[in-house]
Amino acid sequence: MAANSSSTAEQDINPWSVAGARDESGNIAQIDYVSLAQKWNTQLIGQDLLDRFEKVTGHKPHRWLRRGLFFSHRDFDKILTKKEKGEPFFLYTGRGPSTGSLHLGHTIPLSFTKWLQDVLDVPLVFMLTDDEKALFKDSLTFEETMQYAMDNAKDIIALGFDVKKTFIYSDLKYVSSHFLMNAWEFGKLVTFNQVRGAFGFNESTNIGRLFFPSVQCVAAFATSYPELWAEEPQKNRSQPIADIACLIPMGIDQDPYFRLLRENSHRMRFPSPKPALIHSKFLTALQGPGGKMSSSEPNSAIFMTDTAKQIKTKINKYAFSGGQVTIEDHRRLGGNPDVDVAYTYLTYFEEDDAKLAEIYTKYKSGELLTGELKAMAIKALQDNVQEFQEKRKLVTDEVLEQFMTPRRLYFAEKTLPIR
């Protein structure tokens, strides 16, 4: 994001960086998610799908679905059909571990996944891509990123996942023959040309990076790991549970990996159905549109270790405001909630749609001042972070070990078919 540059640029979204479009003056625009969905040929989530979700699950769609934070999908409707028919499926998601604690932007897709786990009542395979992190960052060693994975896993567990239904693993630490064989088998199906097309790799890209997509894709074949799924312990991947689909909640930037997966999953020796995907937008950085919260820019993010006071200071000092410069102007002209970071954060945590609509209207009319809006956002964030910190204290080494031990996962459908 070279704000000083005078050249324009289109928005650039890939698994390793996110930047909004730039105009001639170097201004960064908001991410245009609709054009991204068109470009990548994903389906936007509309009211029809949300209505169907409620009908099938009996649960009101999560506020992040209602408000379009999860805005796009591939074959999510097919997963609902499976749920309707009582057919088994599972969730797969992951995270590239970072040093220190998670920030709010990390927790949103993960909390959403936890909610899906509860509402859909299905197992979850959670991949910590410590290998990817070190491959794509020259200064990091694999030992360091594996340690980050262990630390991050405790934060992830604190978000409330159900241990009976959740296996969390580090790519570097959890090594099994089945895992490796699936990664190789998938890697045998995918050429340099394909990963160049999907990720923008080139001839100078290292072979670790070139191969890594195999590893990221491979958890979608987790039903072929006897240690997790088989009825009886098996020596080989001889008889995976057939036709078990997979739903992957993710940030939209990860879509290139899973396009590759969807294009090739039927070519595996034990073909698996195309995994379904559900895509989130990025949690806006404190500085406003055009980027995402980043661990490497501390003032861009609220961290889950921040104190109430730090949160207050960050929002008051750094949160980009859609309000006017003076109170008089604000009362007269009104604020712009659509670009206001405090308002955006409120949309993530205020459950009550009517209350949120009222805040929107009052801020737009100038009745609600920036300071008042920020105070509401601060309270919401402080509550969320404090609740997290309390849960986090309970995540001991023993709890971590439980989540990270390969073991047969619980399938509700096996014991209680859903009509």
Place this chain on the structure above:
Amino acid sequence: MAANSSSTAEQDINPWSVAGARDESGNIAQIDYVSLAQKWNTQLIGQDLLDRFEKVTGHKPHRWLRRGLFFSHRDFDKILTKKEKGEPFFLYTGRGPSTGSLHLGHTIPLSFTKWLQDVLDVPLVFMLTDDEKALFKDSLTFEETMQYAMDNAKDIIALGFDVKKTFIYSDLKYVSSHFLMNAWEFGKLVTFNQVRGAFGFNESTNIGRLFFPSVQCVAAFATSYPELWAEEPQKNRSQPIADIACLIPMGIDQDPYFRLLRENSHRMRFPSPKPALIHSKFLTALQGPGGKMSSSEPNSAIFMTDTAKQIKTKINKYAFSGGQVTIEDHRRLGGNPDVDVAYTYLTYFEEDDAKLAEIYTKYKSGELLTGELKAMAIKALQDNVQEFQEKRKLVTDEVLEQFMTPRRLYFAEKTLPIR
């Protein structure tokens, strides 16, 4: 080897196929090892080096060294210096597993490695590249090649390796964090351009093949695996035994892998010295020069499961002869031992140099007939194969398990420094 083609071709040696040069009539020439050594810039093994070997080790060089079957090297002299100084080093070799039993062409470099293990008194890490085999052969699955690896391992053990000093592993079955981390770290140092240059890969090559060289190279860093080398069990690759060199005996076709290794080993986080290499020629196929024994062409090879009768039949029926068509012509014109397969095989197994020279002279003069020469070769092969078969019977599942269990390997230098 399209013998019907009328176009000429240079000899083509790579890790996956070997073909001699072809002239306009489609005739395949013998492999030109001297020009190969020049092209790849390896050092030919001369009498000086052999003399030094004898002086340092106190052992007469193996007949396969004396007769130039092991003909080329990189830094083998530096290994002799280490031996002289009593500095530790280890052997690394491997094999791409194949279905069924080993053939004679497989056993020669392995028997030579066993002899080096005895004479140099050093540990050996033995890699079974079952992953490579399935990556480079579309019709094979990883389950199949892993099974081949287990079967081949028993044959390998029957060649006489010392269990105290030998760890044999399958890439697919032996999975450890340290192993993976080294493979990723090495893969991070090597680009697509580099593997394209080394192996002739292109943009349509699959990403499994592109990454595999990392895995093949990684055993050279085995001193950083605490399960094999550390004084005390360690959790991380934090303190490998420094400056332990590695000597890799191999077929010359594998040199591209280890060139890559030598170009990059010093760039690892725990830099390792450039591994030393010692290269063998290929054991000539029964049909004669221009190819090598191949498991997929049963009549090209003597298998270690062949009966005495089968060996006799194969040599009599298929072994390319340098003799004349009639006895009269043979007596008058003499035979050509240099292209005679029976004679070539005798050079592999007849220990007595004087006796071999006599056979050479008598065959060339016509005094020794083709049938007589073949009978000698048959006897030598039958003895060798029978001895193998007797040892092979002793390799039980328990013995296999012993060799394949990661454990601390024995270093003579630790207990008994050599002057």
